[in-house]
Amino acid sequence: MSALRSRLAAIVGDDRILTRTGELRSYEADGLPGYQKRPSLAVFPGTRDETVAVVRVLADTGTPYVARGAGTGLSGGALADDVVLLGLHRLKRIISIDRDNARAVVEPGVVNSRLTAETRRFGLHYAPDPSSQTACTIGGNVAENAGGPHCLKYGVTLNHVLALTVILPDGTVVTLGSPNGEQEGYDLLGAFIGSEGCFGVVLDATVRLTRDPAAIRTLLADFSSVDAAAQAVSAIIASGIVAAALEMMDANTIQAVEASIYAAGYPTDAAAILLIELDGPAAGLEDDVARVIQFCRSAGARDVRVASDPADRARLWQGRKKAFGAMGRISPHLVVQDAVVPRTKLPAVLATIQRIATEHRVNVCNVFHAGDGNLHPNIGYNADDPDEAARVHVAMTEMMQACIDAGGSITGEHGIGLDKLQYMDRLFTAPTLEAMCALRAVFDPDRRSNPGKVIPIHSCSEWRAAPSVRAAAVR
Amino acid sequence: MTSVTHEGVEHIADTIRAARARNEPLRIVGAGTWLDAGHPCADATRLDVSSLTGITRYEPGDLVLSARAGTSLADIAAATREHGQWLALDPLGSADGTIGATVATGSCGPLASAFGTPRDHLLGCEFVTGSGDVVRGGGQVVKNVAGFDLVRLVTGAWGTLGPITEVTVRLRARPEVDRTLAVALDAEPAETLWRWLRESELTPLAAELLSPSLAAALAVGNGTVALIRLGGNETFVRAASDAVGTLGVAHEVPSSVWDRLARAESAAALAVRVSALPSHAESLWQRALELIAVTGGYAHATCARGVVRCVAPTEGADIDMLRTALLRLADGVSIVGERMPAHLWPALPSARSTRDLEARVRTAFDPAHILNSGVLGA
Structure with a gap:
């Protein structure tokens, strides 16, 4: 290890390498509780050339490694179990922005929301918006094929990356995809996106930027049953109106949010709320808003209101995006789960999830992307209580099986990592x-x-x- | 996902295993409308997958459909239209073409402007590797990141990683109003259309620029014509129609023009696409016009994607002249061959830096190199 350390230190400098147990502790976990793995060494290159040189030393010495961005992943994917951790958060240059062609070239450590902030002056933004967007990096987004609430209309990371320069584990640098036009041959770009760091390390990404919508309407609909909310979702989807986002939160989530500093003014007596966003050109938007309100009312909504101004809209969204944080207030640990079911199966699967939670005496909060059937059943618990931790584990396993049985998938945006390995051969x-x-x-x-x-x-x-x-x- | 293997799939797997044992090359055949697209191919036994037909699962409320690979696009269109839905993918060629071949060749048409290419529509697929293993990648839900992406890998692989036997695609609700306008464009038509698309917030479903020869053949106007397809609610389409009017005098044409565009070419014609950054659309367009001035035929451009497609007759054509014209067309830009006479394929330049990786992928999935040998390079 000391020989490897010296070779890496010669590239990045002594102060960009961590080997002491105490220092490495910060990198023992990602956003998912229950897994702690300590790297043998952590190295933090500051430039593309340093990254290439580091990966080549790792290749030369046959050293296994794990690339890590912000470590906000929720599947244990960025954990290094006694192997080298390659931190990429220092590679944070936005290399170029091409306003005419609505694209940007960025390094992997660029934080998702920063790219949007930097392109706003051109009336553009980067569309994939995971809830962790103020912290997570583009490199991590590529590795996980990240989604977010607005991918219902705009697509996931796969649909927004035009090309990648990557370094393969053997040290070869290749360009996948083509930034300037079509390319014949296998879609290795598509294969690489979502490969969870197993295929190589991103050095730069050419991403598509999306025009800011001229108008946005954010609606809050509240329901006295989850079923009714799910029916409204189905009606909206079937109508052909493509909502920018269509999010559901259940009673437990609403109460957690409203009791926190992220309180958004959600009705605390509702069984479920839908946060619906419609965007695009002003022409025709109000017609769609009127129809969506009608669909919600027909499905039994008690109330539907449209955000009055940008501040109100931001507040409604903050409650949704910070819901996980709000749940963190209630219990010491929180498992944020991720699964997908066919949209017509939402009511049945939600009922099954509730039944499983009751049976195992765990408290489940559902906050999820209803428009594409992407569930996030979250369970707050105390991981230091072995009995409770065991019940949470069993409940989670049963919930995953219920989603598989409904014809769904075990992850829509968080990835397999370590946490979902156990379900792969069921799927x-x-x-x-x-x-x-x-x-x-x-x-x-x-x-x-x-x-x-x-x-x-x-x-x-x-x-x-x-x-x-x-x-x-x-x- | 439990694997329900169709009897025909097992037969295909047996055939491939036997062929592998004998080192016997196989040419995968669906409806046969594209086949090898003229690639110089070795003699091969035909592996006919056209009997794998039928929609296997369609739940309109999910906007997801699964079909066996040999199902025609026309059959999928008919089944989904009943529910006000569609697969928003309009590859050029006959509607007898199959969904399997559309995915395998990565084919798309003008709607790709708004909805993307097959990789953006595909949720899952089943294929049989060159070792005879039946593999099912992806799933039946609209969002899914479980495992490595075999679905994107086989899309556009021309069957070289294994014949596709079933696909699952994302559907969309048909727009309430679907209207097509034709507008003649004069100077710098591609630049004009691209700029309009960039600046207008009223994004159309498709905006295709037609060379004068194609516009005349489709009887949509004189000179260079933009065909613009608008979809949405009535208020949106009315506003968008007004916006199209800023380009010039626009007139409505029947939506059937898109089918006629798709079927305009003869199966013997040469078809290639050149592409670059969308902001370079005009220079691509001028090159395409230079090509067809020499070869005859026509060109059309999806300006939003920076793609120009050229279609030229080959019957009785001077091959050397075609080769020279193609090289001039491709100079410094990306070129993708769709269909060409066999001896022209080697003339196409390729700047792929990933040939080595691709060769390894091919060997991993088809160790004996028996599947569609010759297609996508040696």
Whole structure:
């Protein structure tokens, strides 16, 4: 380790390397409680050239590593278990903004909301907006194929990245995708986005910018049952009106938010509220607003109101985006879960989730992207209470199974990381997992880049066959 | 996801395993409308997947549809229209074309301006690898990041990683009003249209620039014509129509013009696309006009995407002349061949830096290199 440390220090400087236990403690966790893994060493390159040099030393020495942005992930994906942690948050240059073609080239450590702030003067923004957008980085967004409330209308990270320069685990630098026009051949860009750091490290990303909408209307609809709210969601989707965002919060979430500093004026006696945003050109927008209000009322909404001004709108959104923070007030730990179900199955699955929560005596708060069926059942608990922690684990497992049984998926935007490994072979067949392993092996044959994530290792035949590789990666 | 394997899929898997054992090349055939698109291919046994037809799952409330790969786009359009929905993908060519081939070739049309290419519509797919393994990537929900993205990988791979046997796509509700306007554009038409698209907030579903030859063939006007498709509620479409009017005198044309555009070309014609940054649309357009001045045929451009497509007759054409014209067209910009005479394919320049990675992907999924050998390079 000291030889490796010296080689890395020669690149980044002594003060950009951490090896002491106390110093490394900051990097033991990401946004998901329940997992703590300590890196063997953390290295923080400050430029692209330093990053390339670091990855090449890691390649040269056969060292496994985990790339990390802001560490806001919610699946344990950025945890380094006694391997090298490669922190990329210092690579935060916005390299260029092309206003004419509505695109920008950025380094991986650029914070999501900063890109939007910097492009606002051109009437543009970066559309994917995960709830962690004030902290999370574009590199992390690419690794996770991040979404957010507004991806219902505008699409996820995959739809907004035009090209990536990446360094593969063997130290080769390649461009995936094409910033200037179409390219024949395999969609390696598409394969890389969402590969959770297992295929390589992003050096720069060419991203699409989206025109700011001329007008925005944010509606708050409150319902006396979750079912009624879900019916309103279905009616809006079926009408062809493409809402910019269509979010649901249940009674537990509303109460947590309203009791916190993020109080948004949500009705505390509602069983569910919908936060609906319509945006676009002014022409025709009011017609859509009127129809959406009608759909909500027909589904049984007690009240529907339109945000009166930008401040009111920001307040309504703050309650939604900070809901996880608000829940953090109530209990020492919070599992923010992530699953997707077909939209017609929302009422049934929500009922099942509630039944599971009651059965295992856990407190579930649902706050989620109803428009695309992306659930976030969250459970606040005390991880230091073994009995409660065990009940939470069982409840979560049953909830995931319920989503799989409904024809859904185990993650819509948080990724597999460590947390969802256990469900992968419930969702995918053995040949499918093998095919994923084969794809990974193209980019990272030694499985050194984010080892042990995404695919349960017993699914990989090559893994089973190569004990030396296995030993190197898990150390 | 539990895997329900269609009997036909097992048959395909058996065929591939047997072919692999014999090192026998296979050419994957659906409806046969594109086939190898003229690629120089070795002799190969046909692997016919056209019997895999039918919509396997369609829940209108989810706006998601699954269909076997051999299902025609026309059948999908008919089934979804009943519920006021559509697959907003309009690849050029006959509507007899299949969804499997559309995805495998990554084909799109003017609607890509607003809705993107097949990669943006595809939620899941089943395919059979060159080892005969049946793989199911993605899923049946509109948002999904579970596992590595095999779905994007096989989209546009021309079957070289395995024949696609089933796909799941995202549908959209059809717009309340769907109106197409034609407007003639004079000087710098591509620049004019691109600038209008950039500055107008009333984004159309499609905005396609047609060369005079194509505009005349479709009988939508004289000279260079922009076809602009507007979708939304009545108030929006009225305002957008007014905005189109700022480009010139606009007149409404029947929506069927889009089908006629898709079917305008003969299956023997050469078709290539050149592309660059959208702000370079005019220079691409001028190059395309230079090409068709030499070769005949027509050009059309999706200005919002910076893509110009050229279609030229090949019957009786001088191949050397075509080659020279193509090289001039491609100089310094991206070019993608769709369909060409076999001996022209090697002339196409390619600047891919990822050839090595791609070759490894191909070997990982088709170790014996028996699938569509010759397509997408050696």
